Amino acid sequence: MSGFFSKERITASHGYNRWLIPPAALAVHLCIGQAYAFSVFNEPLTRILGVKESLPEDWKLTTIGWIYSLAIVFLGLSAAFGGKWLEKVGPRRTMFTAACCFGGGFILSAIGIKLHQIWLLYLGYGVIGGCGLGLGYVSPVSTLIKWFPDRRGMATGMAIMGFGGGAMVGAPLSVMLMKHFHSDTSTGVMETFAVMGVLYFTSMVIGSLAIRIPPPDWKPAGWTPPTEEKKMVTKRHVHIDQALKTPQFYLLWLILCLNVTAGIGILGQASVMIQEMFKGRITPEAAAGFVGLLSLFNMGGRFVWSSASDFFGRKNTYFLFFALGTFLYSMLPNFSSEGNILLFIAAAAVILSMYGGGFSTIPAYLADIFGTKYVGGIHGRLLTAWSTAGVLGPVLVNYIREYQVAHGVAKADAYTTTLYIMACLLATGFVCNLLMREVHEKHYMRHDQVDDDSLNG
Structure with missing residues (x-):
């Protein structure tokens, strides 16, 4: 299995079409961008027990607010500590790990909703899902920059635009699923979390399988690197x-x-x-x-x-x-x-x-x-x-x-x-x-x- 995830296994041939890489990145970023739409769950989560209206035993909005805050904190922490690991093992393993964390975070949160244990949502979506956010966010970026040395800004913009647009997919999908699963005994949130966990895991795994890194000394056809360094643009590397x-x-x-x-x-x-x-x-x-x-x-x-x-x-x-x-x-x-x-x-x-x-x-x-x-x-x-x-x-x-x-x-x-x-x-x-x-x-x-x-x- 380690060979399947190795850098050697995902190194592309010299004739590989680099425009196949942005869709692989988007398959991840459109999923983790759901974080921007988490607020659609806030109100339904306050009436898990009451269903139609909140009961005294239901979670308060202030309690639920920590789920998103934890996710953003662990996004930054996992990106900080996982970034060096990314450079060592390559984007496929990192993106697959992100899929396991983000999709698994939804599943664990669904169990937390079923058992009405808020700490499982903190751990699931907040901590584990947050780690998936961070690893999924950084993993395609360096790969895109290496595939598009001639247009670095455009390359990173393509992926990170997906993160910004993730809410445009995640919000209506969440509302549609909650409406579909809603009943007299359920707000539909638990079932929605379970379905979205599977969907997001699948999409992110597909992205991880499709990702490739360029071969050593590769450059785009017809592009010649500048012979002189531009001001504020280096051709060398800092560890x-x-x-x-x-x-x-x-x-x-x-x-x-x-x-x-x-x-x-x-x-x-x-x-x-x-x-x-x-x-x-x-x-x-x-x-x-x-x-x-x-x-x-x-x-x-x-x-x-x-x-x-x-x-x-x-x-x-x-x-x-x-x-x-x-x-x-x-x-x-x-x-x-x-x-x-x-x-x-x-x-x-x-x-x-x-x-x-x-x-x-x-x-x-x-x-x-x-x-x-x-x-x-x-x-x-x-x-x-x-x-x-x-x-x-x-x-x-x-x-x-x-x-x-x-x-x-x-x-x-x-x-x-x-x-x-x-x-x-x-x-x-x-x-x-x-x-x-x-x-x-x-x-x-x-x-x-x-x-x-x-x-x-």
Whole structure:
């Protein structure tokens, strides 16, 4: 079995069609992107015992909220610790492990629902499923970068766009299955978890079987690598452990964390925010449409911005993210006070497109700075910035708003301070990006080290 998963077994021939790799990546990312749709389970999980309405013995919404939070935390942790393992064993074994964790997490959670044991959902979807999220997220990325050295941004955008679009599949599928399995004695959630666990496991296994890595020294037909290194784009490699000793890694960590924190500031409270900032003018149905629009821009931005970065350069793309984002965040309170709904929605949509674009552009930025050999592992460690932002963003929005409302500030104005803080975070990210330079010569691997490592790996 170990030979089946080995790098040698999945090394493609020189005539292999590289366009078969993005569908394999999407087969994984469209599944794990279901995490963005987990909220559809929140309310039904509060009435597992009562079915039609919650009983005192049912789980509270605050209790259920920890399931998603745990999943995001373990996404970052598993990506950080599993990234180095990915570089050693290759993408097939890693993607198969992700399928077992993510699909198995659903099955274990279904058992937890059946037994009404919340700790099984924490362990199933939160811990084990979260590990599947992290391993599944990073495993195709380095492979795509190696198959598309001529268009790194577009390659990573194709996969990570799938993660952003996973909710567009997961949400209606979940609702449809819960409706199908609903009865007088069941909300249908337990059966839905079981079915989705099997479906997602199957799709992710298919992706793992289809994945291939390019042969040594492979390059696309008709493409000639630049004879001279472009500024901020290296042809050499930095070892995964050595990358942590460079200031560039920590600047990129801050760049991702600040961009994601600001994006989550809108994404996490979009429906409530627009209804309170335009009181009486936005219905709950219209707010739901606003959330859907933001999801589309989040998904589309992952492909459009990362593809554009192939032409503009990664550093320039992030300059645009932070400069334009700072301006738009600072203008949102003005659009609200003026009652200009159209400009408010347009600004929020652009902000969310750059939030998604930040996710998909960062792997290519890492490959430019540290080389392609260990980019999967380095990317995994950088994703701890996502875990941090996943806590920091909602805390900033929720607690500052709650404090202001408690001190007499009108709900329509309670987001103003938060939005200005988000603008300041993006301005800080602009400075971090400004400080980015090429890695110092001492951090690069020697040619003999690269060769020896290839033999050992």
